[in-house]
Amino acid sequence: MAAVAKRPALPAILLANDLLDGDVVFASAAGETLAWTRDPALALVADDDTGAERLEAFAVSEFAAQRVVDAYLVDVETSTGRPVPRHYRERMKTLGPSNRRDLGKQAGEGIAPSGQRA
Amino acid sequence: MYRYDEFDERFVRERVEQFSDQVARRLDGSLTEDEFKPLRLKNGVYLQLHAYMLRIAIPYGTLSSRQLRQLALIGERYDRGYGHFTTRTNLQFNWPKLRDVPEILGLLADVEMHCIQTSGNCIRNVTADHFAGIARDEIEDPRPTAELIRQWSSQHPEFSYLPRKFKIAVTGAEQDRAVIKAHDIGLRIRRHPDTHETCYEVSVGGGLGRTPMIGKVVRDYLPKADLLAYLEAIMRVYNLEGRRDNKYKARVKILVHETGLEEFTRRVEAEFAELDGPSINADPAEVSRIAAYFAPPTYRALPERSTALETARAGNPDFDRWVEVNTTAHKQPGYAAITISLKPVGEAPGDATSEQMRLVADLAEEFSFSEIRVTHAQNLVLPHVKLSDLFAIWRRLGEAGLSSANIGLITDIIACPGLDYCALATARSIPIAQAIARRFAEDTRQKEIGELNIKISGCINACGHHHVGHIGILGLEKRGIESYQITLGGDATQDAAIGEILVPGLAAEEVPDAIERIVAVYLEQRQAGESFIENVRRLGLAPFKAAFLELDRAA
Ligand code: HEM
Numbered sequence: 001m002a003a004v005a006k007r008p009a010l011p012a013i014l015l016a017n018d019l020l021d022g023d024v025v026f027a028s029a030a031g032e033t034l035a036w037t038r039d040p041a042l043a044l045v046a047d048d049d050t051g052a053e054r055l056e057a058f059a060v061s062e063f064a065a066q067r068v069v070d071a072y073l074v075d076v077e078t079s080t081g082r083p084v085p086r087h088y089r090e091r092m093k094t095l096g097p098s099n100r101r102d103l104g105k106q107a108g109e110g111i112a113p114s115g116q117r118a
Numbered sequence: 119m120y121r122y123d124e125f126d127e128r129f130v131r132e133r134v135e136q137f138s139d140q141v142a143r144r145l146d147g148s149l150t151e152d153e154f155k156p157l158r159l160k161n162g163v164y165l166q167l168h169a170y171m172l173r174i175a176i177p178y179g180t181l182s183s184r185q186l187r188q189l190a191l192i193g194e195r196y197d198r199g200y201g202h203f204t205t206r207t208n209l210q211f212n213w214p215k216l217r218d219v220p221e222i223l224g225l226l227a228d229v230e231m232h233c234i235q236t237s238g239n240c241i242r243n244v245t246a247d248h249f250a251g252i253a254r255d256e257i258e259d260p261r262p263t264a265e266l267i268r269q270w271s272s273q274h275p276e277f278s279y280l281p282r283k284f285k286i287a288v289t290g291a292e293q294d295r296a297v298i299k300a301h302d303i304g305l306r307i308r309r310h311p312d313t314h315e316t317c318y319e320v321s322v323g324g325g326l327g328r329t330p331m332i333g334k335v336v337r338d339y340l341p342k343a344d345l346l347a348y349l350e351a352i353m354r355v356y357n358l359e360g361r362r363d364n365k366y367k368a369r370v371k372i373l374v375h376e377t378g379l380e381e382f383t384r385r386v387e388a389e390f391a392e393l394d395g396p397s398i399n400a401d402p403a404e405v406s407r408i409a410a411y412f413a414p415p416t417y418r419a420l421p422e423r424s425t426a427l428e429t430a431r432a433g434n435p436d437f438d439r440w441v442e443v444n445t446t447a448h449k450q451p452g453y454a455a456i457t458i459s460l461k462p463v464g465e466a467p468g469d470a471t472s473e474q475m476r477l478v479a480d481l482a483e484e485f486s487f488s489e490i491r492v493t494h495a496q497n498l499v500l501p502h503v504k505l506s507d508l509f510a511i512w513r514r515l516g517e518a519g520l521s522s523a524n525i526g527l528i529t530d531i532i533a534c535p536g537l538d539y540c541a542l543a544t545a546r547s548i549p550i551a552q553a554i555a556r557r558f559a560e561d562t563r564q565k566e567i568g569e570l571n572i573k574i575s576g577c578i579n580a581c582g583h584h585h586v587g588h589i590g591i592l593g594l595e596k597r598g599i600e601s602y603q604i605t606l607g608g609d610a611t612q613d614a615a616i617g618e619i620l621v622p623g624l625a626a627e628e629v630p631d632a633i634e635r636i637v638a639v640y641l642e643q644r645q646a647g648e649s650f651i652e653n654v655r656r657l658g659l660a661p662f663k664a665a666f667l668e669l670d671r672a673a
């Protein structure tokens with residue numbers, strides 16, 4: 001499996017599943033470096049090639065470091081001020097099962113109430 | 119029920135240890151994802167959209183109260199308090215953490231359960247008629263055969279890396295409740311017309327997915343004793359000639375189709391003739407050892423009818439309706455089999471909470487010799503219940519939201535997890551099932567419509583059996599939105615058929631109306647006593663298509 005699939009249209013975010021827990025995680029800015037967050041609102045948005053390359057490099061190194069699996073870039077829409085995947089499949093990953101609103105990110109799982117990085 | 123011998127016990131415990139070690143090595147970095155993935159899949163661990171998923175084998179759908187309680191416990195302790203019963207009569211947990219899986223496997227091993235043969239290109243968990251040992255139309259209990267195949271296949275080195283997954287189903291009854299014709303191999307126990315010996319009718323090359331096919335009979339009457347040698351012959355032909363270059367063409371159905379039935383049969387028979395039957399076929403002593411585990415429980419001698427039941431029915435129309443719809447006549451006088459619907463209107467088909475599992479386990483212990491069955495239609499069965507106990511059971515099921523009287527009806531919908539959970543999905547299935555169930559919730563309406571199977575898959579893999587639904591619904595993606603294709607005329611029984619496309623693409627919100635429209639044509643055109651599927655068979659697709667054309671014109 002290639003660590004990163006073909007690059008989608010920009011702007012884009014990087015998401016993956018945590019190796020140990022399976023939870024969906026997003027790459028976010030942590031000072032100069034990148035770190036994983038479970039909160040989609042905190043995902044770092046890459047608007048240009050440099051940004052996308054940075055996310056891709058992070059995907060490769062984190063996959064190699066056995067921290068995440070299934071890491072890939074997802075194109076997003078940002079008009080609401082927070083990144084929302086354009087494709088409904090990827091939107092599901094930022095929410096949780098639509099028949100169980102009490103579960104997953106839509107129910108705040110793994111997301112700090114203050115909106116701080118989890 | 120089948121109990122592990124020391125060999126089984128050791129085998130399963132060793133697998134738990136191996137997998138614990140593999141997880142540890144994955145976590146410390148000595149195994150890469152590419153190395154680890156096939157190992158986790160061999161132990162039933164998938165990665166879905168939101169989390170990992172653990173698929174637990176329920177061989178031939180038979181569970182004990184103790185096992186179901188353990189599943190409830192696992193659901194509560196390591197998952198989100200519920201599990202999903204699948205069309206392959208397995209149970210899936212949607213939220214386990216990889217770090218917990220070794221412990222979960224240990225808990226499963228404590229109750230003689232595991233996740234072996236739930237994934238990968240091996241012979242998968244063998245399924246059987248959920249009314250095995252109960253049904254009045256049964257010639258012989260199919261489970262000893264299923265168990266024999268399980269033992270033979272799970273240890274068989276030649277068959278652990280097949281070109282593709284391989285699914286076997288067995289029935290011992292006239293009526294096929296195990297969808298044997300949609301399996302790679304389907305076995306039907308039947309009597310030879312001359313010798314009256316019990317034999318197997320062997321079908322090969324059924325399967326759903328991208329290229330749906332109905333299995334074809336390669337042997338009408340296979341002597342029972344020759345089973346394993348004959349299966350081995352089929353597997354050898356497949357292993358040798360099945361395509362490994364293209365995973366979409368790798369199932370045995372493609373080989374049977376491309377080779378032609380006659381030539382395929384000839385090759386199997388030639389291989390069978392070459393094999394040393396006695397060295398492969400099961401030792402008769404072993405066969406009877408296995409069969410003994412499935413001996414009927416010690417029933418009480420009871421009259422055919424129960425006045426207590428009749429009084430309760432007369433006094434309570436809801437109960438009366440439930441008995442009519444959800445119970446099945448039992449071989450043993452005075453007993454019935456209950457099908458517990460996991461399709462309460464508005465819920466996800468096949469989901470059960472840990473509390474519900476515990477209740478069913480308790481009821482089975484009190485009233486059904488501690489035995490439970492899982493059906494391919496994603497419901498549960500209490501197989502041996504006294505007629506006089508039905509009322510008490512119904513009341514307790516009702517308290518847990520499990521007394522829906524809809525088995526076989528329009529709201530008893532099969533649905534795969536679809537895009538709400540599954541990483542391969544192209545569209546959601548569960549909300550479609552929920553919307554249809556809500557639309558047709560009213561009992562009188564369901565009753566008027568009668569038997570009608572709706573089956574929904576969230577992608578072409580067809581885990582929700584949509585091809586063999588009377589009405590099949592397939593979720594696809596069209597131009598960036600979820601789109602639903604409707605097929606008509608599929609059949610999962612002995613009259614197996616693949617449905618034909620009626621409407622290529624509907625938006626999710628349009629689906630309930632479309633079902634309504636199809637049902638209206640049936641209600642208008644049916645003859646006395648004609649079921650939905652009989653009606654479709656008689657009329658063909660034309661009048662149903664016409665109803666949709668009218669809709670287009672009106673729009
Ligand atoms: C992570 C979840 C799942 C994955 C990745 C998955 C994958 C697949 C794939 C790839 C196929 C097509 C096989 C082929 O055509 O060769 C398939 C078929 C099938 N799966 Fe699933 N599946 C999943 C969940 C389920 C569930 C929940 C059920 C039961 C509700 C199920 C039951 C079946 C059945 C009955 C078939 C079609 C029969 C056949 O094999 O021809 N699967 N699945």
Ligand code: SF4
Nearest residue numbers: 534540543576577581
């Ligand atoms: S049919 Fe498709 S969407 Fe449904 S469970 Fe199977 S693979 Fe997933």
